Amino acid sequence: MKRHLRHAGLLSATLLIAGAIVSGASGSLQSPEQFLGFKVGADNKLVRWDKVVEYMKLAAAGSDRVRYRELGKTSGGNPFIALEISAPDTLKNLDRYKQMERKLYFQGGAPSDSERDEIFRQGKVVLLITCSIHATEIGATQMSVELVHRLATEDSPEVKKILDNVIFVLVPSLNPDGEILVTDWFNKNVGTPYEASPIPYLYHPYVGHDNNRDMYMFTQKESEYTAQLLWHDWFPSVWLDEHQQGSNGARIFVMPATDPINVNVHPLIYRWNGILGQSQAAALEAAGKEGIIYNATYTNFWEGAMAWSGWWHNQIGLLTEVASARIAAPIDQQRAGSGRGAQRGAFLVGLAVIALAVHQQVKADDAYLAGAYDDSDVVAAIVPIGSCVVFDQPDRVLLANRFTSARSGCPPVTDPYGSYLAADPADPPPRQKLPPPAAYVEQWRGYFDASDFVVLGVPFSSYLPWTSELEAYFTARFQLVYNTSRTYVYVHAR
């Protein structure tokens, strides 16, 4: 199935982390579409940094929920800006909330019990979102215009709840110079075969792509401004840094990242990284979005990059990596077939976060299923309903229930390792223990005998009491018909 995907439409991970956002409402502020003359995310259209800045100033002038700040000039002399967005009453008292944040972070000593109680009662959650430090990962900056408009104008209960409880600090670009370079290069080439060609210079004048690895040395102005927000002004509890990961992977990566963890980071930070990342994933999946990965690709151990450097400051630090379009040009992706050796077929995406509004797919055996706990849709396509199926792992039980419930005489659905334990609780089996009890081996031979299909997570693993006889028995009767790296489907060749 070939789909033409656009980077139109906007439903961002950003919004999801702040809460749900609904449409509607109004305000004196022009919509981004009115202001720009095109819809944010339209094919081949980019908002250049000067227009982003202009719109943010308009938003601050037109809404008492938005404050505009320029922290200074970038390496290239462009404005480096942040928006502070919250309920009007909160914005009138920002200094008071800053004071509470400082206390919360033990600046000037630990808070007294009464100060602590006041923070818990009256403080707000401070959330920092930083966009597009890697300037070719341009979607988040584009999205920010739409996000600010919504937060500035919508009167839905959801937005009100967010504004009442959160002080949202938004940096629409951590690299405005790069945004300009990328936008100009794209606009110069759009409509030609070179429209998505890589820009022929660094997108930061000194450090290029490594501009997100400077949060311990602060060699660049942009890093210093970010540190000012993070550890002098606001001490945000949550920091989300938004990236894109190219167009040949999953639609989005959310936290948690991969093990190992770093023991110098407080375990609560890892726990909350996972909780908030999975909240994003749950909200996206509830909205019907696919292709969400976590616990993949990006490491928990290395904390050199942006939001993850917040971990050392006891800040929840989140990364999202969204699939890319060809800068602003749409991309066609082929949905790959299932089966071993299938090509990874990523879908497109639109621009960064915008990508979430569109549908993405990756190949059916590994990447597509990487975010799921089981391969049920693949297995279901192979194994007819009503078949007798034997599984080797407890997490297959759900699948097994589905198949075997339709027919009597099938082997019982069982957790093989658990039943091994239950068979002789006084003598729990080390997995390597050989030989397994003869009666137990016989029991499994019986299961195989009665089954139409066997689905194993690992062939001939210690989950099952494989003896050389049982293995020979199995091999002579069962044929492998499908496998991924973690699902092996065998059919009983009777």
Ligand SMILES: [Zn+2]
């Ligand atoms: Zn990046």
